[in-house]
Amino acid sequence: MKDKVVSHLRDRITPPGRVSRRALLKSAAGVAGVAAGSGMVKGFPTVWAQNIKDVTLTHVGMSYSTIIDIARQATKELGFKVEMAVTDHPGFLNRVTTQPDSVDIADGELWQALLIVPRGRFQPIEVNRIKLWDKMTPIYTKGTFEGKPVSRQGVSPIKVQYLASAEAKGLAKEPTEWATFVPGFYNADTLGMRPDLITRPIQHWGELFNPEFKGKAAIQDIPAIGIMDAAMAAEANGAVKYADKGNMTRAEIDKTIALLIDLKKQNQWRALWSTFDESVNLMAAGEVVIQSMWSPAVTAVRARGIPCYYAPLKEGYRGWGNGLALMRHLGGIKRDAAYEYLNWYQSGWVGGFIAKQGYYVGVPETAKEFLTEDEWGYWYGGKPAKGIITDPYGKPMEKAGTVRDGGSYEDRFSKIACWNTVMDEARYMNEKWNEFRTA
Amino acid sequence: MKLGIPAKAVPYLQAAPLALVLLLFLVLPMMMVFVASFFDFNMTGLVPTITLGNYIDLLTSRNTFALYLQTLKYALIVWVITLVLGFAIAHFLAFHVRNTLVAIGLLLLCTVPFWTSNIIRMISWIPLLGKYGVFNRTLLALGIVDKPVDWLLFSDFAVIVAYVHLFTLFMIVPIFNSMARIDRSLIEAAVDAGAGRFRVMTQVVVPLSKTGIALGSIFVIALVMGDFFVVKIMSGGRSASVVMAIFEDVNLLFYPPAAASAVVLLIVVTLIVSCILRLVDVRKELTG
Numbered sequence: 001m002k003d004k005v006v007s008h009l010r011d012r013i014t015p016p017g018r019v020s021r022r023a024l025l026k027s028a029a030g031v032a033g034v035a036a037g038s039g040m041v042k043g044f045p046t047v048w049a050q051n052i053k054d055v056t057l058t059h060v061g062m063s064y065s066t067i068i069d070i071a072r073q074a075t076k077e078l079g080f081k082v083e084m085a086v087t088d089h090p091g092f093l094n095r096v097t098t099q100p101d102s103v104d105i106a107d108g109e110l111w112q113a114l115l116i117v118p119r120g121r122f123q124p125i126e127v128n129r130i131k132l133w134d135k136m137t138p139i140y141t142k143g144t145f146e147g148k149p150v151s152r153q154g155v156s157p158i159k160v161q162y163l164a165s166a167e168a169k170g171l172a173k174e175p176t177e178w179a180t181f182v183p184g185f186y187n188a189d190t191l192g193m194r195p196d197l198i199t200r201p202i203q204h205w206g207e208l209f210n211p212e213f214k215g216k217a218a219i220q221d222i223p224a225i226g227i228m229d230a231a232m233a234a235e236a237n238g239a240v241k242y243a244d245k246g247n248m249t250r251a252e253i254d255k256t257i258a259l260l261i262d263l264k265k266q267n268q269w270r271a272l273w274s275t276f277d278e279s280v281n282l283m284a285a286g287e288v289v290i291q292s293m294w295s296p297a298v299t300a301v302r303a304r305g306i307p308c309y310y311a312p313l314k315e316g317y318r319g320w321g322n323g324l325a326l327m328r329h330l331g332g333i334k335r336d337a338a339y340e341y342l343n344w345y346q347s348g349w350v351g352g353f354i355a356k357q358g359y360y361v362g363v364p365e366t367a368k369e370f371l372t373e374d375e376w377g378y379w380y381g382g383k384p385a386k387g388i389i390t391d392p393y394g395k396p397m398e399k400a401g402t403v404r405d406g407g408s409y410e411d412r413f414s415k416i417a418c419w420n421t422v423m424d425e426a427r428y429m430n431e432k433w434n435e436f437r438t439a
Numbered sequence: 440m441k442l443g444i445p446a447k448a449v450p451y452l453q454a455a456p457l458a459l460v461l462l463l464f465l466v467l468p469m470m471m472v473f474v475a476s477f478f479d480f481n482m483t484g485l486v487p488t489i490t491l492g493n494y495i496d497l498l499t500s501r502n503t504f505a506l507y508l509q510t511l512k513y514a515l516i517v518w519v520i521t522l523v524l525g526f527a528i529a530h531f532l533a534f535h536v537r538n539t540l541v542a543i544g545l546l547l548l549c550t551v552p553f554w555t556s557n558i559i560r561m562i563s564w565i566p567l568l569g570k571y572g573v574f575n576r577t578l579l580a581l582g583i584v585d586k587p588v589d590w591l592l593f594s595d596f597a598v599i600v601a602y603v604h605l606f607t608l609f610m611i612v613p614i615f616n617s618m619a620r621i622d623r624s625l626i627e628a629a630v631d632a633g634a635g636r637f638r639v640m641t642q643v644v645v646p647l648s649k650t651g652i653a654l655g656s657i658f659v660i661a662l663v664m665g666d667f668f669v670v671k672i673m674s675g676g677r678s679a680s681v682v683m684a685i686f687e688d689v690n691l692l693f694y695p696p697a698a699a700s701a702v703v704l705l706i707v708v709t710l711i712v713s714c715i716l717r718l719v720d721v722r723k724e725l726t727g
Binding site: 114215435 | 482483484500501502505506509565569570571589592593671672675676677678679683684686687688689690691692693696
C-alpha cells in the first residue's frame with residue numbers, strides 16, 4: 001500500500017518529460033522499502049520513502065469530526081501519520097488564527113471560514129489536484145441540489161467554497177480554480193422532541209415557542225446557532241419577518257431577542273444548553289420535551305431506551321457543514337501528503353463510517369461502496385431497515401423496520417431553509433444574547 | 440566563599456528570579472491586553488489604530504451594568520455564606536477540638552473533595568438538583584410537594600450552591616490559620632475580666648481573625664468575579680457573568696473589546712481588593 005502511495009506522489013512531483021528518470025524511479029519503488037534499511041540504493045527514492053514515512057499531519061477540528069478511527073485508518077492506508085486534535089468551536093477559531101503552525105488540516109465549520117480566510121491562514125487548494133472534485137456534491141461546489149438552488153440564508157457552502165485568487169485573502173462568489181476547503185461532514189438539523197410526552201404531531205418550528213411547553217423547552221446557548229433556531233421559530237409564527245435570517249439587521253436582532261426574553265419571563269425555557277451532552281441529558285431526564293438538537297444527540301437519547309424524535313418540519317431544516325482546509329505553512333512533501341489525505345478522505349471509507357453517525361460527506365457515491373445495501377437504504381435512502389442498524393462501531397442502534405427520521409438525503413437537502421452563520425452584526429448579536437441570558 | 444557581590448545588590452538579586460517570572464508571565468501579557476484594548480477591529484482582524492471606542496461601547500452599554508450587577512450579586516451572596524460557614528467551621532476546629540492533631544486531621548478532611556476536579560464537583564450537583572433528581576424525588580415521596588420543584592436547578596440558587604461548595608474551603612483555611620495563632624490566654628483573660636461568650640467573640644476572636652477573614656474574602660470574591668463556567672452550567676445558560684461576555688467576544692476573535700472588558704474587570708476587582716486591604720493590614724498581621 002505504501003509503495004502505491006509513494007509512486008503516486010512521485011508521479012505528481014516529477015516534471016513531465018523526464019521519462020527516463022521516472023521509469024527508473026518506478027522500478028526502484030518496489031525495492032525502496034527494503035533498500036531503505038540496507039543502504040544499497042542511495043538517492044531520491046529512499047529519501048522519499050523515508051520522508052513520507054516521517055510526515056505527521058495534524059487534523060484539528062470539533063469532536064464530531066475529529067474521530068480517532070479516521071486517523072488510524074488513514075495512517076494505515078496512506079503510510080504516513082495522521083493525528084487528530086479535538087477542540088471546540090471557539091478553540092478552533094482561536095487556534096487556527098493565533099497558532100496556525102500547530103495545525104495542518106483545519107476542519108472547521110463553514111461560517112468559521114468567513115473569519116479565517118481574511119486573516120490569510122489558509123492556502124488555496126488547487127481544485128484540479130482533488131481527484132473527485134467533479135463528483136463532489138453540488139451543495140458545496142455549485143450551490144445547488146438536484147438542479148435547484150440551495151438556500152443562501154446564512155453561510156451556505158457556496159458562499160465560502162471558493163477563493164478569488166491564489167493569494168487567497170478574499171472569497172469568490174462563483175466557482176474558481178482555488179478551493180477554500182474540500183467538503184467535510186454536513187447535515188440538516190431540526191427540533192428534537194419526546195414523542196412519549198408530546199403525543200400530537202409537531203410540524204412547525206413555531207412549536208418551540210408554544211406556551212403548551214412552558215418550562216419544558218430549550219434552545220442552544222451558542223449564539224450563532226441558537227439565534228437561527230429562534231429565527232426559524234419566530235418566522236414560522238409570523239412574529240418576526242426577516243429579509244435574510246442568516247444576516248439580520250440590528251432591528252431584526254432586537255425583535256428576535258425581545259421575543260426570547262419575553263418567553264424567558266414567561267418561563268418557557270427550562271435551560272439553554274451549550275454542549276452535546278447537556279442536550280442529551282436534558283431530553284433523557286425529561287427536563288425538556290422539545291428543544292433544538294443535533295442529530296447524534298437524538299440517537300444518544302434513543303440509545304438509553306428513551307424515545308426521541310427528530311421532527312421534520314414544514315419550514316425546513318437548518319443546515320450546517322464542515323470543510324477541510326490546508327494551512328498556509330504547508331509546503332513540499334507535507335503539502336503533498338496533505339493533498340493525498342484530502343483525496344483519501346473523499347474516497348469512501350470516511351463516508352461509510354460517518355454515515356452510520358447520520359452525517360453526509362462530499363462524495364456520497366463513494367460512501368455507498370463502504371455500506372451494505374441495507375445501510376445505504378436506511379441512512380441515505382430513507383427506506384425502512386431490513387435488518388438491525390448498527391452505529392460506526394458495530395453496536396446495534398435501530399431495529400429492523402425503523403425508518404430514519406426526516407427520510408432520505410434528498411428529502412432533507414431539498415428543504416434547507418438556512419445555514420449556521422456569523423452575521424455582519426455578530427458583535428451586536430453577542431451583546432444582545434448576553435442580555436437574553438441576564439434578563 | 441566570596442563572590443564579590445556588593446551587599447547592597449544581594450536583596451535585589453534574591454528578588455530577581457521572581458521579578459523576572461512576574462514580568463514575563465504577568466506584566467507582559469497584561470501590557471498586551473492593555474494595548475489590544477485600544478485597537479480597532481472588524482470581522483477580518485485587528486486594525487492597529489488607537490481608539491477609545493471599545494471602552495466607550497462597553498461603558499455606555501446597559502448590558503455591561505446588568506452583567507456587573509449580576510456578578511456582584513453572586514459575589515456578595517457567596518461571600519456572606521462562605522464567610523459564615525468558613526468562620527463557624529474554622530472556629531470549631533480551632534477552639535472546640537482540643538487536640539491540635541485532630542483539628543489538622545479534620546481540616547485535611549475538608550480538603551478531600553478537592554482531590555476531584557472542580558468540574559466534577561460542580562456537575563455532580565445536577566443529578567441531585569434536577570427536576571427528577573434526588574431532592575425532588577425525596578420531596579415528592581415525603582408528600583411535601585406535589586409536583587417537582589424546578590428552581591433547584593438551572594437557577595441562581597443552583598449557581599450559589601455550586602459556588603459555596605467550591606469556594607468555602609478558601610475561607611476556612613486562612614481563618615483557621617489566624618485563629619490557631621490566637622493566644623489562648625487572651626481569651627482566658629477576657630473571661631476573667633468578665634466578658635461573656637459574645638464579647639469574647641466580637642472583641643477578641645473576630646479582631647484577631649481579621650487577617651484570615653480578609654484573605655479568605657479576597658480569594659472568594661476574586662474567584663466568583665472571574666468565573667464564567669459555573670454560571671454557564673449551573674444556570675443552564677439562564678444567567679451570565681462579566682467573564683462570560685469576554686468569553687463570547689474571544690469566541691469570535693473580537694479581541695479588542697474582550698481586552699477592554701478584561702481591563703475594566705481588573706480595575707473593579709483591584710478596587711474591591713484594595714478596599715479590603717485598607718480595612719485590614721494583612722502584611723502587618725502576618726508578620727506581627
